[in-house]
Every structure is written in C-alpha cells, then in structure tokens.
Amino acid sequence: GSSTAADRARALTVEAHERFKSVSEGKVADYIPALAATPGALFGVCMIGTSGATFAAGDSDYEFSIQSVSKPFVFALVCQAVGEDEAREKLGVNSTGLPFNSVIAIERTKDGTTNPMVNAGAIAAASLAPGATAEAEWRFLHEGLSRFAGRPLTLNHAVYESEAATNQRNQGAAKLLQGYDRIYFDPIQATDVYTRQCALNVTAKDLAAMAATLANGGVNPLTGERVIDAVHCQHVLAVMVTAGLYEQSGDWLYETGLPGKSGVSGGMVAVAPMKGGLGTFAPLLDDSGNSVKGRLAARFLSERLGLNLFASN
Ligand code: GLN
Secondary structure, eight states, X not given: OOOOHHHHHHHHHHHHHHHHTTOOXXXXXXXXXXXXXXXXXXXXXXXXXXXXXXXXXXXXTOOEEOGGGGHHHHHHHHHHHHOHHHHHHHHOOSOOOSXXXXXXXXXXXXXXXXXXXXXXXXXXXXXXXXXXXXXXXXXXXXXXXXXXXXXXXXXXXXXXXXXHXXXXXXXXXXXXXXXXXXXXXOHHHHHHHHHHHHTBEEOHHHHHHHHHHHHTTTBOTTTXXXXXXXXXXXXXXXXXXXXXXXXXXXXXXXXXXXXXXXXXXXXXXXXXXXXXXXXXXXXXXXXXXXXXXXXXXXXXXXXXXXXXXXXXX
C-alpha cells in the first residue's frame, strides 16, 4: 500500500525498539533504594505528534517514577505562575557542567543560582509553586504535571518514602540555597514537594504526551487542553538544550539536535518543536544518570525523521 508519514513514523518507532532492545550497557540507579529493584531489560518507546498521532513499541505502558524528567514541566508551570523573567532571575538558566546533584554548582555562580534542570535549581523551582502551604504547592504541581500527561498521575509511595528517607544531600543543597536567598519556601518542605514530584508514576507514553505538549505551544495534543501559554515553551526548551542531560548535554545535542531531559529511573523525553514529542523508558543508565537506550533511540529517530534543529541538509 501507499506509505504515509504516519506509516513511516510507526515503522521507525518499532525499529528503534528492535535495534536497541538488546543493548545491555549501563546500570540501574540504586542510590534511591526503591529504584534498585527495577528490571534492567525494560524498554519502551513512544512518539506523539502535535496532531495527537501516537506510535508506541515495547514497554511503553509500564509505570515508573518520573524523577528528573519532571523538571522541565515544573519549570514550565512556574514560568506560567510567576512569569519567565522572574523565573529566570530567581533560578538561573545557565548550564552548570556538573552532575545533577552537585552542591559545588551552587557555590560556583557566587549568587546561588543554577538552572531548573539540576536538583538545586529544581528544588528552588518547586519552592516557587504558588500556595501558602506545602500541600497547596504540591496540589498545584501534581495537577499541572497531570495536565501535561493528559491523565491524573498517581504517586509511587514506595519510591517517595525511599527517597525521602535518604535525600539528606538534596536537603543540604536546599539549605545552602537558603543561605543565598535562592529558595522561596521552607527548604526542607520544598525538598519534600520536589521529592513527591519526582515520585509521580508515568509511562513512556505519558512522557511522549508531555513532550508533545511542549512541542505544541503548550496545548496537550491528546486532550486539547492548554497547559501553559505558548511563549513559555521556547524558554523551557532553551534550558533543556543547555542542561537537560547535565554535564553530557553537549554530547546529547551533538547526537540529536533536540531539547531533551533524562531522569534516574530511566525515563527520557525529546522535543521536536511543532512536530512532536518522544518518550522513552529504559532503566540502564550511563555514568551521568542518563538512559543508554533512550539516548540511542532518540538519536536514531531524530536522524531518520530529520528532526535535528540545526540541520540544513
Ligand atoms: N529525585 C532524584 C534526585 O533528586 C532525581 C534525580 C534525577 O533523576 N537525575 O536525586
């Protein structure tokens, strides 16, 4: 039969899964004890176009905690709430060139700003969520992240409790931010809200819908709901480009030419503005905490679909 763009996208999604499913490089994160039990062979790939067309392969309906893939979406919600200028001024938007959990990054800028893609800036971003109480801030973020996904997301209690019992390092970072006046709520409560945000369950398909919403000017292509104003998408994508894969953001950009974001549970998103979003799940991570198979799939799909933002060929 005749081959449409949709047929090709569907076939390439299946091919990306086939090609990389046997890659066994990388390690499951274990510094959050509850993550250590994740089966390393899981692999899901999903692409959602700005039209809502959905293509999926492998374990794309498997639920896992979103972890740092929540960061760009929380930044988006905070930009919407306080405005992009105030968000930039309060959080910073330059890459740190350092691991995601770096405390040195806070010291380096002299004013305590980092960026909202690393833990320090993300905890500060969570602290900017509107609400007089931690519960109200949490409600705002939980509802906003659910709108990005297009369905009510649930909390992974085991992951939340496991991280809450072991996140002294993040609490320390939040206290250091307080010393610089760079956290905008009680630091321990802000860290707790951030820890909950990271423990929300998603699937690769949810991540694709979230990424597609950023590709689509802030309107979720599955629900038709406006989640954020279009103007905020470009700012969120800019920060993802410079810092989405931490100290490996340059390598990622070289490979894909797309804004992306990784998380330690193995989730990853890539955004092709005006075209669509990619969501992947594969828990084996490289040394910087980025999904090995997720990177390979994103690179393959970006090349085959001609998505690289810098291409002129
Ligand atoms: N919740 C995790 C942490 O704060 C998120 C880190 C990540 O996904 N890179 O350590």
